[in-house]
Amino acid sequence: MTDPASYRPKPGEIPDSPGVYRFSDPSGRVIYVGKAKSLRQRLASYFADLTTLHPRTATMVTTASRVEWTVVSTEVEALSLEYSWIKEFDPRFNVKYRDDKSYPYLAVTMGEDFPRVQVMRGAKRPGTRYFGPYSHAWAIRETVDLLLRVFPIRSCSAGVFKRAAASDRPCLLGYIDKCSAPCVGRITPEAHRLLAEDFCAFMAGDTGTFVKRVEREMRQAASELDFERAARLRDDLGALQRVVEKNAVVLSDATDTDVFALALDELEVSVQVFHVRGGRIRGQRGWVSERVEDLDEAELVERLLLQVYGDGGADVPREVLVPHLPGDHAELSDWLAQRRGARVQLRVPVRGDKRALADTVRTNAEGALALHKVRRAGDLTSRSRALEDLQRELELPSSPLRIECIDISTTQGTHQVGSLVVFEDGLPRKSDYRHFVVRGESGEGARDDTAAMYEVVSRRFSRMRQERETTAMPGIDPETGRPQRFAYAPNLLVVDGGPPQVAAAARALADLGVEDIALVGLAKRLEEVWLPGEEFPVVLPRTSEGLYLLQRVRDEAHRFAISHHRKRRGKAMTRSALDDVPGLGPARQKALLAHFRSLKGLRAANVEEIAEVPGIGPRLALTVHDALHREPAAGSTAEPGILGA
Template identity: 80%
Template sequence: MSDPASYRPAPGEIPDSPGVYRFSDPTGRVIYVGKAKSLRARLANYFAPLHTLHPRTARMVTTASQVQWTVVGTEVEALSLEYSWIKEFDPRFNVKYRDDKSYPYLAVTMAEEIPRVQVMRGAKRAGTRYFGPYSHAWAIRETVDLLLRVFPIRSCSAGVYRRAAASGRPCLLGYIEKCSAPCVGRISPAEHRDLAEDFCRFMAGETATFVRRVERQMREASDELDFERAARLRDDLAALRRVVEKNAVVLPDGTDADVFALASDELEISVQVFHVRGGRIRGQRGWVSERVEDLDESELTERLLQQVYAERGVEVPREVLVPVLPADAPELTELLSNTRGSRVEIRVPQRGDKRALMDTVRSNADGALALHKTRRAGDLTARSLALAQLQEELDLPASPLRIECYDISTTGGTHQVGSMVVFEDGLPKKSDYRQFVVRGESGEGARDDTEAMHEVLTRRLRRLAQEREASATSTEVDADGVPLGRVDPDTGRPRRFAYPPNLIVVDGGAPQVAAAARAVSEAGVVDVALIGLAKRLEEVWLPGEEFPLVLPRTSEGLYLLQRIRDEAHRFAITAHRKRRGAAMTRSVLDDIPGLGPARQKALLKQFGSVKGIRAASVEEIAAVKGFGPRLAATLSEALAAPGILEP
């Protein structure tokens, strides 16, 4: 770890101009690249006191050993140079929207004498028309198979084409009329190129023209009593319509646009993009990237567009729809317009079809991030690695096979609820989840979250101590060898609170950890580790420590802690909403002694409402099943008291 002051440039050395800067480590490797409208003002931020910096930024500047910069003329040039350096140096502290797979395109090689339709991946080639990208290659093959009925262009490889030409016999596709067989002269190269042009026009969105043409030819064949040809054209028409249905119009104005959406947490970012051409969705891409920079959503969007469209051969549409306007939007618009060769508009859709499509893309991004987390959580290797990393990072004597996490949920200090969730072997054990109604010293709730956390931990650890004592004093065991002291005499099941956690996690920072540590100390528990996880920066707080522990962003251990904390938060919110909802639906009958749910139900069935009950005589109330003269008199007096109104 280096001291940033050791390589900090003198204030007068840094120019007050737009430019791009890069931080390098002691080996000379570039670890971060950034741009600035004013290099002097921006670089000064990195050399502020370490405790004032974001943990990610602090980690970067203490890893670096030097900083260099290049002055440029405009902010557009800065954008372009920044991406060039990111691509060249692959800096570890820059967020990189890396797609982990190569998406296939439907390609037509118009530069060849006999154009060929095929599936293509990788860098785009000059003279080739591309449509897509598609999510799967089979989707392209299915589309091509349907269209070859109407546009029988070549789809075979160069080797197959040469062998057919040499032998004078077409391949199978030529025999089944899914290729016009230019290899054996059934059609001239010029006629075949016209077929390929029609295929490209159809894929580009001019579908209505070809559908009408086939319909007209079908009617003409029918009028001429050529029913065999009419039937074949009918099947061709059905194939065209199936392709059109698969590419339904989502934007009726025929817009060419890319629609981006982001979903993120503190560690990762899910990206989804729909490619709309001619008003139809022609392709979709999505991937999950690591979040390593301290960037807000507008800056993340800028980096996304910068990296997606800087790739060689990537088509820039007329419109780019984003969830929020990117930072430096005018400069980025100019950069993309220069790349496209005409005006590009970057905007946030506010209403209508484009807003609805943006919501769809966002739901896909949310779903992709949730699926990524689920698959990662279900990976046995990842779970084992996470537990091993927590043992090492937290200096635990053993792997934390049982982890309990606690959270407090409240609204303005009312209806306070604490949650306890349990993870064993890295997986949730929902049968051991618990909810706590926080009472406080006054019986009306705790004063703040720290007092509530202290109460919840105190109650849980007191129960642990009691059940440990019962287990220790019992010498009898059941048929499975479990001490009877660990068995609930009422249910015959094991007392789940009798199993101590290896690690307690509380949702919060230093104040919550201090309150929890006080509860642990008062309970006399010495063999349970305690930490807190602060949500905003994902910092791990240890009892009595002045500064938090920052785990690596790629750490499986940190991911497991985050998942446990989020589950505790979800469980607490659910319990709080349930309790708050029950309080809001309370009836005046709830406050009358002796009136349980069954008697209330019987009363309301008999009299219809509280107003009807109030109007009834004591004798009428006493005649209801479950009531006697004394309870009926008590109820009548209570409802007659001032201030009792029907809800």
């Protein structure tokens, strides 16, 4: 524990200006980021008597060993810089409104020549229209299935689209009239784009226009005695009405707004947000976060809005409804307006439909917090017990709050890869996961698993030592100011394997002079825990939470290694016969396959036809022709037809 007085700045050193500050621990890791209208007043509050501070604040200042600050000219700049630092450094003492899952969106790729409707998750892409988020992907698929009757736009993948175009035959959706089949030219690109624009307009809330249009066409078809078309339009009208019924109007003024609500206790805060577009609820999100900062509800709202809208993950609407206005809500409104490119109204609803909707959102937040507490109680207890078990059974000096595990994956000595996974406080920290391609002394791989383990452990900790020795502030890259990749040491290193793997890892640590890291191996057969140099293993009880945690860490490392190994092996197996043709690079290969549609078509062509492809001369055409008609060498792993299939 650090004495805050040891790093407290002198009063005259701190400017009385707005700015952003950050606390760092002895290893250089940024643990807290904040902003202030007056840096002098705010920072002075952290160095008061520890007994007067909130317990979380006291823990933070005694964990830190350094404080730095940056002066800015306006509070809007302070908001932007605070958000960017929180996103960059991921401080452990800041509230992180992390969603517990990736919500799906209904997306229309308007940036493509033939726009496609699909389910999308993750970061938003330019040129794509998004609707949602939805709570379940099946809800999107039901909506799309209904709307494709009226707006038969493309919904297939790029691969299916290309194969249909090459064979001049549409897929099943084209035959059942749920796709206008632009792949085979049934509709022009311009007409297909108009269909996509109508689809987006309907999803954006302009439902009445299309419902009335289909009704009018249905009556006209009936008056012309075209009853077959009238019946089809009747079914289309029913599909539109079912989609409209699923999105009931909640705000009569057809406004665009996001409605936020919080439910909190001393330890956690539950967040709910309803996305309302055109007066209809288009999406809902909710999650629970730990309250690691001593913030009131207004400050929690400010931090929430920064994180929800800061990374572009959510569109900023014209109006944002919140349960409490932050103290600097005017500056926050300006910041939101900058993100949106137009004025944004930030306010607390007090009456009418918007107040009723806000109450509904708050009820959802309260229910989610109650459910989370029931589920979380057992999980928190088991994690704490697991760390205590490991500390006691392995005789560690402290609880292993950071555990790293290394696993090796290979196929008969080829495509060797190593994985490193990280668990902090008993939970995976996926941003710190790393892959290693095992090179060995020859550059083509290690001779066996122990040599591979020695190499991976050596590379991981030699990098840590190098980063610590070459930087003035441990843990921070001097050029970028960002956290370094390997600067933080684990309290416990786990290797997948028994005595041979543990011995190899211990030898690597000893060769590097690393002595303050506990090392164990977990053998798969009997789940035995092996310590370096011990003749017999430590056998943890089968009901031990510590053993369960080690198994989860080991299994995660194995999964991570296998996934990377399969990618490398898959790339090696997709070699084409064209790869071995001298002078034929990727661009020319692509040109040939695009011209002849497949490797089979290229093989059927003569030298003159190959030479007609732009960039392929007569000499290279002859070389390609000879390579494709040459018998494969014995033992070759190339599969001549794999790229043209």
